[in-house]
Amino acid sequence: MFTRTESFKQYIKLYPVVSTLLALNIAIYILTSMPVIGNQLFNLGVHFNLLISEGEYWRLVTPIFLHASLSHLLFNMFSLFIFGPELEQIAGKARFLTIYLLAGLIGNVATYLIHDWNYTSVGASGAIYGMLGAFAALVYYTKNFLPQLKQIIIPIIVIGVIMTFIQPGINTTAHIAGLITGFVIGIIYFHPKRIAAWKKRRNKFKSV
Numbered sequence: 057m058f059t060r061t062e063s064f065k066q067y068i069k070l071y072p073v074v075s076t077l078l079a080l081n082i083a084i085y086i087l088t089s090m091p092v093i094g095n096q097l098f099n100l101g102v103h104f105n106l107l108i109s110e111g112e113y114w115r116l117v118t119p120i121f122l123h124a125s126l127s128h129l130l131f132n133m134f135s136l137f138i139f140g141p142e143l144e145q146i147a148g149k150a151r152f153l154t155i156y157l158l159a160g161l162i163g164n165v166a167t168y169l170i171h172d173w174n175y176t177s178v179g180a181s182g183a184i185y186g187m188l189g190a191f192a193a194l195v196y197y198t199k200n201f202l203p204q205l206k207q208i209i210i211p212i213i214v215i216g217v218i219m220t221f222i223q224p225g226i227n228t229t230a231h232i233a234g235l236i237t238g239f240v241i242g243i244i245y246f247h248p249k250r251i252a253a254w255k256k257r258r259n260k261f262k263s264v
Contacts, residue, residue, distance in 0.1 A: 058138050058208065067141070073149045074140035077156065078133055081180060084121050085129045098122060103177045108168050116168065120160035122178040132180045139187050146194065151245050159186020159237040163230030170229050182230035186238030188213050193242025 060067070068075045088098040101118030108115050123129035144152040163182025167175065191209045199206055213235070220231045 058142065060138065060141065071141040071144050073144050073153050073156075074136060077140070078136060081121055081123070081129065081133055081136075085123050085126075088122065098178075101178075103164055103167060103175075105168055105171060105175045106173045109173065116161060116164045117157075119164055119178045120157070120180050120183055123180070124178055128179060132184055135184045136180070136187075139184075139191070143187050143190055147190065147242075147245055151241075155186050155190050155238055155241050155245075156183045158241060159183050159189065159234040160230075162237045163227070163234040166233035167227060167229045177227040177230065179227065179230075181227065182234030185216065185231045185234035186241075188216065189235040189238025189240075190242035190245075192235075192239050194246050196243070197246050 062070060084097075088094045101115065101122050103115050103119040104112075123132065140152070140156075143155070147155060160180060160183035163185070164177075167177060188209065191205070192213060195206045195209055217232070217235070220226050220228050
């Protein structure tokens, strides 16, 4: 299910939203890595509770597309590359984008509400955990006829949550808030007809 066998051209054609998000995150990282202007762009978009409280509300959204290091970017984009396509297929383009962006946004809002005035953070992790939360909702609906999904997703979520609490420098609030947001939206979005259509598309693609 999460093994990517498409060619580059097929991947872009089949998963345009995921492909766009990947390209956007990579492009922004390259820009923020440039001398002088890179630091200015990064500082303009970073989540900083004090500046948000002073009216710079765009900082609740822009951190979703910023990353502190190459390893940070690669980890999040690898997760998006692997898990995003199936979710885009079943949810549809608009719903997938809604899950991704709302999970990231609510993760940042929760961070603003819970943490001190001097708290700063960046990263797409809240949005990534939102995808995992949506898959958890999918597990809820498909546990009787798609047990392999449960066997894959639940351990990943459990390990991810554990690592969130034990690894230093992690925005735990954004991760958990994103996970919950994705699950709630998934419960609303995923219904038997949409899941059946997704299974039909997957079987058709496999037979090609």
